[in-house]
Amino acid sequence: xxxxxxxxxxxxxxxxxxxxxxxxxxxxxxxxxxxxxxxxxxxxxxxxxxxxxxxxxxxxxxxxxxxxxxxxxxxxxxxxxxxxxxxxxxxxxxxxxxxxxxxxxxxxxxxx
Numbered sequence: 001x002x003x004x005x006x007x008x009x010x011x012x013x014x015x016x017x018x019x020x021x022x023x024x025x026x027x028x029x030x031x032x033x034x035x036x037x038x039x040x041x042x043x044x045x046x047x048x049x050x051x052x053x054x055x056x057x058x059x060x061x062x063x064x065x066x067x068x069x070x071x072x073x074x075x076x077x078x079x080x081x082x083x084x085x086x087x088x089x090x091x092x093x094x095x096x097x098x099x100x101x102x103x104x105x106x107x108x109x110x111x112x
Contacts, residue, residue: 005089007021007089008087011083014081015083030042031043034052057105057106059076059106071083080106
């Protein structure tokens, strides 16, 4: 499975059962970006395992990959951890919108 491309990621900080949806784009040069946050970082894939880390927040995601999907765990320091899953954007049916407490990088979001 090749990770390069646009994915829809669903993440759940604190494992509450309340998933938040966002888009993450993996490029062939080992970089990724979450366009909605302007966050960037690096990724590495070994066989069917994936690991990525944000440059500015040092939030790490690790997981296993399948055909057009992947899932795993994430952490932002020891006290903030959770779970996630993602599918290639062409494979997803959009979920209803919500206002997340934390962004994909683990940073707290504020609303005006």
